[in-house]
Amino acid sequence: MTVHGGRLALQTEGHGQVVDLTEGVASVLRASGVAQGVATVFAVGATVAVTTIEYEPGALRDLQELLDRLIDPRGDYHHNRLNRDSNAHAHLRAALIGPSESIPVAEGRLLLGTWQQVVLLDFDDRPRRRTVVVQICA
Amino acid sequence: MTVHGGRLALQTEGHGQVVDLTEGVASVLRASGVAQGVATVFAVGATVAVTTIEYEPGALRDLQELLDRLIDPRGDYHHNRLNRDSNAHAHLRAALIGPSESIPVAEGRLLLGTWQQVVLLDFDDRPRRRTVVVQICA
């Protein structure tokens, strides 16, 4: 086997911004020439996560409101107090959702559903430069 | 390396139904002849997820009640209003839990715990035909 790797460099706004990674992951896949395998997508950083969602304004706003309700940015957190920081909610959201997803590949295509996009969620409370690593195992 | 792939075709009831995938994944593994590697299990679709749980009636009901409490199917959601849809809660649950898990393989067996089953969670609000993709990397 060979593992074919690629990195996506992104500038985000933070504050829960959702970035559609699907075309970026597909471009790494095309460059690899792999027909069948698994694409692992990993977000580097402790305040960022990867999942899939329908990239549609309503669903994205709903996700933001859900997370604001479950993990309030204005909550009272030990991380913020101990480290004079302000992004504890971002750490918690990222840990809950997790940094990686693995997407199957067949006939050179990602086997996502029609309305299913791979996304980066940047929960930090300021703009960030982010790296997403894509490894194609085949 | 070769990646050995298989697909499981399922008919679900939706509404949070939990389907035990363990035997299906194991059958793809047996067909592959792989002794050591990783089995990636991926649910195709934006309202469905994969995780592990003890497949036991009490735990399954508890999971349903937990998700009903955290992400109410009758909530007021942008996705539903903007798209004249009714399954926003399903999108949110699927994004939170995620579509993939990767399970190690040794001596031709999935290294799951005794009470740990691989499951599909179908959160949509109607019966669905679903595809689960299993890729065995070895």
Next chain:
Amino acid sequence: MTVHGGRLALQTEGHGQVVDLTEGVASVLRASGVAQGVATVFAVGATVAVTTIEYEPGALRDLQELLDRLIDPRGDYHHNRLNRDSNAHAHLRAALIGPSESIPVAEGRLLLGTWQQVVLLDFDDRPRRRTVVVQICA
């Protein structure tokens, strides 16, 4: 390809204890000699999970308090009543967070962020011996 495997044996305290697995995973990676690939980290058992977080006392306490709030250990659960058990909350937390993460490897190193550690979360309500399986695909 060859898949290089390793297992980490751990004694935990349960009750949401967070164990930093980063050095253990890195030691399996070094033993494998792999330069580029993917490290899959999997927690065996239905009351334990894997994610990444900044391994810092404040964030760890915040995670514990978040989960105590969302999934109360003293709640009324079917799993506990039907099985005369007491760890239903542990099953629910483990299913929500999930048992696996896949971390890319380049130049023989895990591509984690500076403040991003791979962790085991043991949600059971008693001390446990745990096995974490690490498979390096390359």
